[in-house]
Amino acid sequence: MTFTRSTAKKALLWSLVCVIGGTLTGPAPLKAAPTNYRLDTGDIIDIDIYGIAEFKRRATVNVDGDLALPFIGALHVSGLSLAELRQSIVTNLMQLQVIQNPQVTVEIAEHRPFYISGDVSRPGAIPYRKGLAVRHAIALAGGFDVVHFRTDNPLMVTPELRARQQSQWLDLVKIEARAASIEAELADRTSFDLPASSLPPHVAPSVVVDIVQAEQRALKARLQEWTMRVSFQQDRINQIKSNMADLSLGLLQQSEALTYQATAVERVADNVAKGITPVNRGAEERRGLAQIKAQEIENRSKLAQAQAEFASAEREFDRMKGERTSDLNHAFEEVTITREKVRLELKATQEKLLYAGAVKSQMGRDATPDILIYRVVNGTTTMMTADPDTQIQPGDLLDVMINHKAASANTQ
Numbered sequence: 001m002t003f004t005r006s007t008a009k010k011a012l013l014w015s016l017v018c019v020i021g022g023t024l025t026g027p028a029p030l031k032a033a034p035t036n037y038r039l040d041t042g043d044i045i046d047i048d049i050y051g052i053a054e055f056k057r058r059a060t061v062n063v064d065g066d067l068a069l070p071f072i073g074a075l076h077v078s079g080l081s082l083a084e085l086r087q088s089i090v091t092n093l094m095q096l097q098v099i100q101n102p103q104v105t106v107e108i109a110e111h112r113p114f115y116i117s118g119d120v121s122r123p124g125a126i127p128y129r130k131g132l133a134v135r136h137a138i139a140l141a142g143g144f145d146v147v148h149f150r151t152d153n154p155l156m157v158t159p160e161l162r163a164r165q166q167s168q169w170l171d172l173v174k175i176e177a178r179a180a181s182i183e184a185e186l187a188d189r190t191s192f193d194l195p196a197s198s199l200p201p202h203v204a205p206s207v208v209v210d211i212v213q214a215e216q217r218a219l220k221a222r223l224q225e226w227t228m229r230v231s232f233q234q235d236r237i238n239q240i241k242s243n244m245a246d247l248s249l250g251l252l253q254q255s256e257a258l259t260y261q262a263t264a265v266e267r268v269a270d271n272v273a274k275g276i277t278p279v280n281r282g283a284e285e286r287r288g289l290a291q292i293k294a295q296e297i298e299n300r301s302k303l304a305q306a307q308a309e310f311a312s313a314e315r316e317f318d319r320m321k322g323e324r325t326s327d328l329n330h331a332f333e334e335v336t337i338t339r340e341k342v343r344l345e346l347k348a349t350q351e352k353l354l355y356a357g358a359v360k361s362q363m364g365r366d367a368t369p370d371i372l373i374y375r376v377v378n379g380t381t382t383m384m385t386a387d388p389d390t391q392i393q394p395g396d397l398l399d400v401m402i403n404h405k406a407a408s409a410n411t412q
Contacts, residue, residue, distance in 0.1 A: 039077050039085060040376075040395055041065055042112030047089070050103035058109055071098045079379070082106050111394035116141045118400035119369065128394040134371055135388040137398055144369065144402060161353050168346040169200040173208055175339045177215040182332045186325070190223060191216060200346075226324065233317045240310045247303040254296040261289045370401045 039045070041061050047069065049055040059067045065078025067085075072092045077085050086106040093099045111128040114137070121142025138144065176198045184192040194212060265285045271277035371386040374397040392398065 036081055037108075037394075039065075039080050039082070040112055041078065043108060043394070044110040045077075045085070046105075046107045046109045048105045049093075049099065050105070052099065052102075061112075071096060082108065114392050114394060114396040114398065116398040116400065118398075119144055119402045120400050128392065132392040133388065134373075134386050134390045134392065134398065137392055138388075138400060144400070158353065161349055165346065165349045165353065166202075168342055168349060169203050170207070170211075171342050172200055172339070172346065173203055173211050174215075175335055175342060177211050179332060179335045179339065181215045181219045182328055182335060185219060185222060186328050186332070188223070190220060192219070229320065233313065233320065237310065237313045237317065240306055240313055244303060244306045244310060247299055247306060250299050251296060251303065254292060254299060258289070258292045258296060261285070261292050265289050372399045372401075373397070374399070 039061055041063050043061045044058060045061070045067065046058050047055070047067075055070050057070070059069065061067055061077055064074075065076055066074040067077050069075055069089065072089065075088065075092065077088070080088065086104050089104050089106070090102055093102050093104075111130075113125040113127050114132075115123075115125050116137055117123045120138060121144075123141060126137060126140050132140075176194055180192040180194055184190070192215075194208070199208060265282070268277055268282045268285045272279055272282045371388075371390070373384045373386045373390065373392075375382055375384065375393060376395060386398075
């Protein structure tokens with residue numbers, strides 16, 4: 001007969017459990033769990049004696065099958081039922097004359113683990129909980145592991161990859177909307193359109209509309225803020241220009257007044273020399289001339305200051321517009337790079353989905369695993385066939401094997 005992987009693995013497990021657990025019987029169907037539970041290594045027991053708080057404790061059955069108890073010491077409990085353990089504790093305490101007629105309570109706090117091996121993601125020991133079936137054990141072990149393909153289980157990975165692909169599609173729509181929004185802002189447009197060719201075909205139209213509308217609102221807000229900044233800067237420049245015009249007009253008027261006052265000073269000086277006009281009148285005219293000159297100097301200084309402020313405001317306005325253009329170009333560059341990254345990630349996800357689909361198809365729909373349970377019953381290790389609804393018992397060794405060759409033959 002042909003010596004396949006499955007038969008080799010079964011033979012190896014048979015030899016191991018024979019050494020560990022004793023005599024191994026042949027495979028038998030397993031449907032119901034035994035009701036008379038027997039203690040063994042790894043079981044954690046709660047023990048209490050009514051009225052003696054010092055005795056209350058939680059103890060673990062060690063590798064030798066013993067429990068360490070007060071007064072009694074090491075008590076061998078492997079293979080005992082809970083009732084037999086209780087009676088053994090009562091008997092030992094009475095023989096040692098520690099307590100007369102002790103009322104002992106014994107409960108299992110935590111069952112010993114069971115073990116799973118074979119074609120699962122995380123083989124090893126798993127804590128036992130009442131009501132566990134084979135299907136639960138496989139789920140706790142991470143599901144089936146397709147070791148022959150050296151990849152993750154496609155049945156487990158495919159939903160995750162599809163969720164990642166959907167997220168990447170949404171990211172791509174957001175990025176396309178952001179890029180179109182930046183282009184519109186650079187052109188001072190208040191709206192934009194997304195060409196259908198730039199959108200992934202698997203995103204719901206309602207989702208696309210929501211994303212575009214959100215970006216439209218963001219664009220409108222940015223443009224309103226920019227308009228306010230431009231308006232403020234233009235108002236400032238216009239105010240400076242108006243001030244400069246007023247100062248220039250004042251200087252022109254002061255220049256005319258200065259010419260007139262200088263003529264008046266000369267005329268009064270001639271009249272004073274002729275004795276026609278009093279001397280103090282000449283002094284007054286000269287003071288008036290000096291005041292006009294002082295005002296002219298002050299206004300020229302103010303005009304020069306206003307001109308400098310005007311030049312600074314225009315430079316600041318140009319710088320503000322240049323920074324905005326530079327920031328928008330930089331943002332568009334970053335969006336372009338991000339878009340390319342998302343496209344590459346999306347391509348990689350799609351390739352993984354294709355590969356997972358190929359692996360899944362090779363597994364075939366009829367790739368039902370072969371499930372064996374190795375269980376020690378009354379010192380004898382028995383190998384039993386199981387199905388997904390078979391109940392697990394503490395200490396069981398569950399072996400899962402996927403028959404890939406049979407699945408491949410069924411798909412051809």
